[in-house]
Amino acid sequence: NAGVMQNPRHLVRRRGQEARLRCSPMKGHSHVYWYRQLPEEGLKFMVYLQKENIIDESGMPKERFSAEFPKEGPSILRIQQVVRGDSAAYFCASAPGTRYNEQFFGPGTRLTVL
Amino acid sequence: QKEVEQNSGPLSVPEGAIASLNCTYSDRGSQSFFWYRQYSGKSPELIMSIYSNGDKEDGRFTAQLNKASQYVSLLIRDSQPSDSATYLCAGMYSGGGADGLTFGKGTHLIIQP
Numbered sequence: 001n002a003g004v005m006q007n008p009r010h011l012v013r014r015r016g017q018e019a020r021l022r023c024s025p026m027k028g029h030s031h032v033y034w035y036r037q038l039p040e041e042g043l044k045f046m047v048y049l050q051k052e053n054i055i056d057e058s059g060m061p062k063e064r065f066s067a068e069f070p071k072e073g074p075s076i077l078r079i080q081q082v083v084r085g086d087s088a089a090y091f092c093a094s095a096p097g098t099r100y101n102e103q104f105f106g107p108g109t110r111l112t113v114l
Numbered sequence: 115q116k117e118v119e120q121n122s123g124p125l126s127v128p129e130g131a132i133a134s135l136n137c138t139y140s141d142r143g144s145q146s147f148f149w150y151r152q153y154s155g156k157s158p159e160l161i162m163s164i165y166s167n168g169d170k171e172d173g174r175f176t177a178q179l180n181k182a183s184q185y186v187s188l189l190i191r192d193s194q195p196s197d198s199a200t201y202l203c204a205g206m207y208s209g210g211g212a213d214g215l216t217f218g219k220g221t222h223l224i225i226q227p
Contacts, residue, residue, distance in 0.1 A: 035214070
């Protein structure tokens with residue numbers, strides 16, 4: 001299965017800990033997007049990356065959140081010093097980088113902050 | 115400010131009928147539109163994409179785009195109970211495909227057997 005992979009699928013952290021979410025795009029896809037879905041709310045764009053470059057981080061909170069997509073390995077969304085309000089589903093999507101660039105979503109990581 | 119608006123529903127449709135889902139958007143610069151289906155607790159699944167004014171058909175699904183009215187719709191023919199889900203409308207600003215998607219909050223569709 002060459003779909004988008006995310007891990008872990010479920011992550012529990014205590015307030016103040018760090019959360020690391022990983023995303024491997026579909027084979028042949030060079031564009032990675034991260035979205036957050038809060039309970040009872042819609043999907044919100046966070047950041048768009050290509051290999052070794054952050055293209056658009058306009059949806060990222062200014063503090064505690066960072067993302068990378070290194071030359072080798074998966075894309076990582078890092079949340080430092082988590083708070084209860086960070087509890088959400090975090091989805092990664094990948095796209096081929098062609099003109100219409102359809103985005104395909106991974107299964108998501110459900111983050112719970114205790 | 116890019117916004118995508120959907121009626122949250124629930125929209126209840128009898129099995130076998132046509133389900134009609136609607137979406138409006140505020141940004142005239144939006145170029146491409148997508149419909150995703152999301153089952154409870156699962157990730158969004160791409161159903162249809164549409165870039166030009168008019169209709170686009172794929173199996174039981176038809177997407178319609180009217181850029182003058184800033185309106186997108188999805189028709190589901192011969193609705194099945196398995197179509198019961200939340201349907202998300204999303205817009206992309208850049209015709210070059212270089213943007214994150216702006217999503218509506220979704221319409222909860224219920225197909226009644």
